[in-house]
Amino acid sequence: MSVLNMSSTRTIPEADLEQLAQLAVALSRRLTRVLPEDMAPAIAGALAQIAAAIRPDGCQLLEFSETGGLTRVHAAPGIDNAADAPPPAPAAEAWLVDRLMRGEIVDVSRPDAQSRSVLAVPASLSGQVVCALVIDSLRGPRRSALLVERLQLLSEILGAALQRGRHESALRANVAVIEQLNARLEADNVYLKEEIKSYHDFDDIVGESTALRLALTRLSQVAPTSSNVLLLGPTGTGKELFARALHERSRRHARPLVRVNCAALPPTLVESELFGHEKGAFTGAVATRQGRFELANGGTIFLDEIGDLAPEVQVKFLRVLQEGEFERVGSSRTTTVDVRVIAATHRDLEAAVAAGTFRADLYYRLSVYPIQLPSLAERFEDIPRLVWFFIHRHQRELGRQITKVPQAVMDALQHHSWPGNVRELENVVERAMIASTGDTLQLDEPVRFNRSLVSAATPATDNLDAMQRLHIETVLQRCGWRINGKGNAAERLGVHPNTLRFRMKRLGVLGPRGKAARAFPGLEGAAS
Numbered sequence: 001m002s003v004l005n006m007s008s009t010r011t012i013p014e015a016d017l018e019q020l021a022q023l024a025v026a027l028s029r030r031l032t033r034v035l036p037e038d039m040a041p042a043i044a045g046a047l048a049q050i051a052a053a054i055r056p057d058g059c060q061l062l063e064f065s066e067t068g069g070l071t072r073v074h075a076a077p078g079i080d081n082a083a084d085a086p087p088p089a090p091a092a093e094a095w096l097v098d099r100l101m102r103g104e105i106v107d108v109s110r111p112d113a114q115s116r117s118v119l120a121v122p123a124s125l126s127g128q129v130v131c132a133l134v135i136d137s138l139r140g141p142r143r144s145a146l147l148v149e150r151l152q153l154l155s156e157i158l159g160a161a162l163q164r165g166r167h168e169s170a171l172r173a174n175v176a177v178i179e180q181l182n183a184r185l186e187a188d189n190v191y192l193k194e195e196i197k198s199y200h201d202f203d204d205i206v207g208e209s210t211a212l213r214l215a216l217t218r219l220s221q222v223a224p225t226s227s228n229v230l231l232l233g234p235t236g237t238g239k240e241l242f243a244r245a246l247h248e249r250s251r252r253h254a255r256p257l258v259r260v261n262c263a264a265l266p267p268t269l270v271e272s273e274l275f276g277h278e279k280g281a282f283t284g285a286v287a288t289r290q291g292r293f294e295l296a297n298g299g300t301i302f303l304d305e306i307g308d309l310a311p312e313v314q315v316k317f318l319r320v321l322q323e324g325e326f327e328r329v330g331s332s333r334t335t336t337v338d339v340r341v342i343a344a345t346h347r348d349l350e351a352a353v354a355a356g357t358f359r360a361d362l363y364y365r366l367s368v369y370p371i372q373l374p375s376l377a378e379r380f381e382d383i384p385r386l387v388w389f390f391i392h393r394h395q396r397e398l399g400r401q402i403t404k405v406p407q408a409v410m411d412a413l414q415h416h417s418w419p420g421n422v423r424e425l426e427n428v429v430e431r432a433m434i435a436s437t438g439d440t441l442q443l444d445e446p447v448r449f450n451r452s453l454v455s456a457a458t459p460a461t462d463n464l465d466a467m468q469r470l471h472i473e474t475v476l477q478r479c480g481w482r483i484n485g486k487g488n489a490a491e492r493l494g495v496h497p498n499t500l501r502f503r504m505k506r507l508g509v510l511g512p513r514g515k516a517a518r519a520f521p522g523l524e525g526a527a528s
Helices: 014-031 037-052 093-101 143-196 210-222 239-248 270-275 312-323 351-356 360-366 376-398 407-414 421-435 464-478 491-495 496-506
Strands: 058-064 070-076 106-108 117-125 128-138 229-232 257-261 300-304 326-327 335-336 340-345 369-374
Touching: 014 037, 014 143, 037 058, 037 070, 037 143, 037 496, 058 093, 058 143, 093 106, 093 117, 093 128, 117 143, 117 369, 128 143, 143 335, 210 239, 210 369, 210 376, 229 239, 239 257, 239 300, 239 340, 270 312, 312 326, 376 407, 376 421, 407 421, 421 464, 464 496
Parallel strands: 229 340, 229 369, 257 300, 300 340
Antiparallel strands: 058 070, 058 128, 106 117, 117 128, 326 335
8 A cells, every 4th residue: 555645755865865875784794793682782773873864753673483473673762762752653553564474565655744654664585574674754755766775675684684693593592402412411421331330130130039029019010100119128138129120111211210329428419419510509519510310300310228318408309209390509590300219228217207307298209109128038048049140140250160059058048147138148159259269169258047047946066967957857847848849848959859858767857747757758768
């Protein structure tokens, strides 16, 4: 639409048009060096120079988004805000924006002396309208083709500057994301390099005892979920192996399993270790560091010995469990993570809650699904399998080739109390391998028998026959006095069933009802 009011128009002097041409050259050079954060004041300054050349009542630049629509209106400072100036032209009116977005030049001259005349020139770059330069005036300058040409050039120069600023801002954002991902990848690599030194596959959980199978059944039930798990049991029962098995069977197995030993961290460093810190947050913080929760984002964090966590850290830890949010030490910026928590402790947390040393709300958040790990004394039948497992694990590094474990050695190991559980057993087997020079495992020092596992009524003796009788009776009791069959007494003792019957007869081993061993059928004629 173009309605010209010739009586109210004025002609732009050629000198002003020439000034616009020179301004276009100057702006083209200057705006190429403007940083994205300085773009808005630079655009305002350019509009002020355009307004100074042609002296309109209003000079604006409408900025459009890549998806279409007005995003910002830049105005020449000090023009539209003059005290005696009439209200500015409605530059953002829908009809005007719609026509400019189609790439049309809008030239409206109103005959009403109190209305503004508007000339709006859009700038299209790569087929997309980036912006439009809008000039409006009560005096109604005559729209010459040369004026439109000059304004078109200026609009395109301003549009190119805006486009460059957008691209540079997007590039900076992408670089920041890449740097953040690289930092996280580097942190993951460092952590995984440390972890691979002590990595154990979850197949390291060895044994078929009832107590162990019960714990593994509970593990299989909860592993596919994202619920928090609390592993309970004495020290040395393999809580870390259970944590790894939980992670490997979960939907998070592609992300890291990050381990934190709460008991091994100094109280002053627990918060920094868990949540990270900013550079300069405290003495020695020479660089920004991600905490273990950030490293575990999308994966699992295993907090060993959670019962030793300081009360002041328990509060922040509770917030992570509830909201998935925390702040690094020395930072006020909130970080959000998605982490599954597996906690472990040998302490009685319920007693700690009652004593006031452990927060009750934190305990209930952690113990969504508790799993009790059995002590080695509860799964003595797994000891032979564990012994051979540790032999195979350490043979290469120790330069040994153990192929035999004497029954007396296995008996001693099965009757030991094992206060250190599986960890202690592994240490004893490793020491025995070091002390053994041949292919037979020999204990480097005797281990004490746990009298609770043998008959309390049997007096201590050094007599070999008495010790054999005691051991055979103990094994028979465990097997329900069953001699034949897989897993029963003869197989456990490593002898033929008839051989076992002969030894029972010779040693006077009594049956379950106190009958003599000769009452067992098939004993007569058995080889010794």
